[in-house]
Amino acid sequence: MKTVFIVWLKEMLDSLRDRRTLWAMVLGPVLIMPLFVILPQKLMIDQFEKQESAVITVAVSGGEHAPGLMAFLRSDPTIGVIESDDIEPLLREKKALVGLRIPENFEADLAQEKQPGQIVVLSDQSKMTADVQMTRVETLLMIYAQGIVAQRMAARGVDVTLLAPFETEYQNLATSQQMGGKYLAMMLPMFTILWGLVGGMYTAIDVTAGEKERLTLEPLLVTPSGRVQVVSGKLLAVITTSLAAIILALASMMVAFMIATPEMGAADGAVTYTVSMQTALLVLLAAFPIALMFGALEIAVCLFARSFKEAQNYIVPLQFVVLIPAMAVMLIPDFTPGLPTYAIPIFGSNLILRDLFLGTAGGLEFGVVLASSLVYAAIGLVFAVWQFHREQVLFRT
Helix, strand or coil: CCHHHHHHHHHEEEEEEHHHHHHHHHHHHHHHHHHHHHHHHHHHHHHHHHHHCCCCEEEECCCCCCHHHHHHHCCCCCCCEEECCCCCCHHCCCCCEEECCCCCCHHHHHHCCCCCCEEEEEEEECCHHEEEEEEEEHHHHHHHHHHHHHHHHHHHCCCHHCCCCCCCCCCCCCCHHHHHHHHHHHHHHHHHHHHHHHHHHHHHHHHHHHHHHHCCCCHCCCCCCHHHHHHHHHHHHHHHHHHHHHHHHHHHHHHHHHHHHCCCCCCCCCCCCCCCHHHHHHHHHHHHHHHHHHHHHHHHHCCCCHHHHHHHHHHHHHHHHHHHHHHHHHHCCCCCCCCHHHHCCCHHHHHHHHHHHHCCCCCHHHHHHHHHHHHHHHHHHHHHHHHHHCHHCCCCC
């Protein structure tokens, strides 16, 4: 163990001198992670608030056939009306956001009460804000239609309340903390897995291909240290930087949640983002075999490279291997897997991390993930040691 510790200390000192390692281990998680929370949240809220309060310009064709509707639209201060026989160019040139095409017989159909009038609503759905604008106009049209219905029923002496025999009230049974856990379960598992790979990436490259370039690998191999001890010390350095990156990434995300709290529709309008000490420890316990597996794989792959740059090219595709199952868990958040699913590499780790943040993790599922991850990590370690015994790999230039 003393030899392993010496190799670990040497590699950690070398890694900490490298700015790229510091970026991947410290600056990246601390600076990048909050941006994933604060910046999109702020942009979405600002954009939504602007669209909700902005004046919508509505282009109307055939407005003379619906004087009542035109008067209703003009009475709304958030609506600007442009009348034109050809409204499509106005929409394409962004002079209007929504268009209404009113048929010639619209008012006559309303007066006869035999068939409903018809209005064609036009908009450019390629615009990101088109849905908000359409919804606001559709709401106004619905209010106008309800007013007409109320007038017809009043003329017949019928109580308008007959149209609404009951009211619906929605109650969210989830607490603010459970709603916060839902959001954490969407975001943090993916970033935990990702930084488990990226956090130790530059250290793994530095202790393998980097040493080849510096010509310091050969002196290390001729020492009395065994290959297993050398690999173990290097792997321990990679795991250290990976776990440090994970801890910093999760901590910075939690701080970001407190600064810019995403609204998730809790019953009282508030969302609480707290993680118990037990959950935090279980997350780190689940992250350890992940970091071990990635670290061993990165060392084995980077050792094959001739240079630092070539090793980077080998590592980049691994990020897609990590992101694909992570994105799958995000896209199907209510997926209830069977027990064997938790043994799938990376995917099972994402699932158990999701369950931990939701507070629904089971002991059996956690044990399956932990045991299977350790098995995959052991396979990766054996592969890395095997690579260190191959001279055609060690001295590949």
